[in-house]
Amino acid sequence: MTLFGSILTDIREKTPLVHHMTNYVTVNDCANITLCIGASPVMAHAEEEVGEMVALAGALVLNIGTLDTLQIDRMFIAAKAAEKYGIPIILDPVGAGATSLRTKTAQRMIQELSISVLKGNAGEIGTLAGKQAQVRGVDSGGVNGDPTEITCGLAERLSCTVVMSGPIDIISDGSRTLLCENGHPYMGRISGTGCMAASVIGSCAAVTQDYLSASATGVSAFGIAGERAAVDAAGPGSFKCRLFDSMASVRSDDVDRYGRIRSV
């Protein structure tokens, strides 16, 4: 078994808690996909308890999809607890580039917090890399420049793992860069696949400190699930139902066998 496959095995043995502070649109999907990969989701946000709950978790997923100033403050409280206890933070900067609040919040987070994995689409990652990028609502409109270079450069600058999601996911920690070609266009036809990918990466990052491998394993395993769910799907509703089924049935050796991860 490769490192990638062993990460999946470890999740299912340890069932780590993955703490989420996320948007109210896709939060249920995040909870269920976390269960499907074998981890245990938890959501809490009150100032009085969020640090205490994070301390129990193996990873903290921050998603700014429906942010407001109160939530931002609470995310910082949670993140400070995560830093204190050495818990990896996964940031999904949803809509960075679309509004000033989102761009500034994401920028502040990557500057002030110890992010382990920053995952976004081309527009979001491009925006945070300081490139000309297009973000339309929460959809990527692409980025000017070479995506791999941008991803790698941002990872180096931030000393973290950066994942630029897309038809080919680019994953870099600044020195090593991986490409993952798993996935299916159907994943863009339902709400929440980007958010769920962050939950899956968070589940992987909860069991290893090699966040590059954790991210590659996460996007690959989730992509394999998407490929399988798309087979014979009658439409987006059926696809979504099957996506959870598939994620729960992806095995460690499936990642080794069907994962299309390669170095560049």
Add this chain to the structure above:
Amino acid sequence: MTLFGSILTDIREKTPLVHHMTNYVTVNDCANITLCIGASPVMAHAEEEVGEMVALAGALVLNIGTLDTLQIDRMFIAAKAAEKYGIPIILDPVGAGATSLRTKTAQRMIQELSISVLKGNAGEIGTLAGKQAQVRGVDSGGVNGDPTEITCGLAERLSCTVVMSGPIDIISDGSRTLLCENGHPYMGRISGTGCMAASVIGSCAAVTQDYLSASATGVSAFGIAGERAAVDAAGPGSFKCRLFDSMASVRSDDVDRYGRIRSV
């Protein structure tokens, strides 16, 4: 192709953003049905960004299903931005008639804002028309008086399109009135079909300024999807899954062929 069918074609060509400020119960369903009809959902509510996000959108959907005073204030900020940029506002006055807060908020919205489409059940529309109407929680208990006259009269008074949903949907802009008989009783057996109808109408209203036709197209296309989803559905769970599948597969010429829209 009729005007109704061409609206569906336009949505799929332009994929307009449809901004939602809605309840936390069915928000995920609204996001997914918006994707299924071919538009792109976006949700944001922070004072700092909501106007900026609305400015990017083709329509604004307001749904007071789980309102509070903070959300009401934010809805007014969003609505003012929509008015400034000429973006149609679709209002779903969920539960107007059930509590004083809901009734007053919906009344204030139709008085102070430029609503393009007001969509509710018989109890809600009846309440806003000043008739004796029954609303039980968020369910309609019917209205005293002729539903078509009430709908038409309210539309004329408000100078907007009013949709009274029911087994036969009544759609009026005060001068023209349409009836739509698409749909299936199964749609009342799951949570969120009313909310989703508003998302679908919003998607249609984002591509034409003929809001009467947009509303008729929306309720008809969604009703056709409901009819198809009900065939062989094993229960409400299966029905809901299929409803998304069906909505994604309703084609422009299906609306022309199977849409049961007629003038009165």
Add this chain to the structure above:
Amino acid sequence: MTLFGSILTDIREKTPLVHHMTNYVTVNDCANITLCIGASPVMAHAEEEVGEMVALAGALVLNIGTLDTLQIDRMFIAAKAAEKYGIPIILDPVGAGATSLRTKTAQRMIQELSISVLKGNAGEIGTLAGKQAQVRGVDSGGVNGDPTEITCGLAERLSCTVVMSGPIDIISDGSRTLLCENGHPYMGRISGTGCMAASVIGSCAAVTQDYLSASATGVSAFGIAGERAAVDAAGPGSFKCRLFDSMASVRSDDVDRYGRIRSV
């Protein structure tokens, strides 16, 4: 027909409103399962209306899964209205034992409010009974001591019905104690089954003042639905879809025939 079966019949005849103040993760599932059992879900939280809405309801379900101080205040307002109008309160103390805020809030609720049914897992009920118990995030890690004695003792102390959920559900009002063996391990593989169980119990408690029987009927009917949904389920996504189908199709005489409820 037994009392248990007749409760299900009554729900479907009366379609009582079941008011929910619950978490944002599984709220949609709660709405849909309430519809499936034949009741009508309603969600509202604003101080200005929550009491007014509760007054219309047959039961109030409080779930602290994503609590904060503002929500706690609103829950107390709702609960006071429920007490005033003689409406049963079902409390799901999600995560009591995991954080101080959750433990203290749940303790305050059982002390200050007239709870009709307290439903939690072994860790949560054990915590509230003052036993050594383990709660990990929102998952039970078990309790030290005899679960039946703990449940019965807490019910006696609080003068309410206590449900300790698990592979065998324990239901006690302090003098009578029932065990229910319906259910399926699959129910632990999706998010929200615990929350949905409270909605189902709330639906039952809305039509009878025999809260012990209401609770037993609820967990049994929901368990039967789970057993049926698990047959041939391809995974958690399919299971969840089928769970709603099954819940909608459980008939009164199914509870009589397949309910595995016994006294101890």
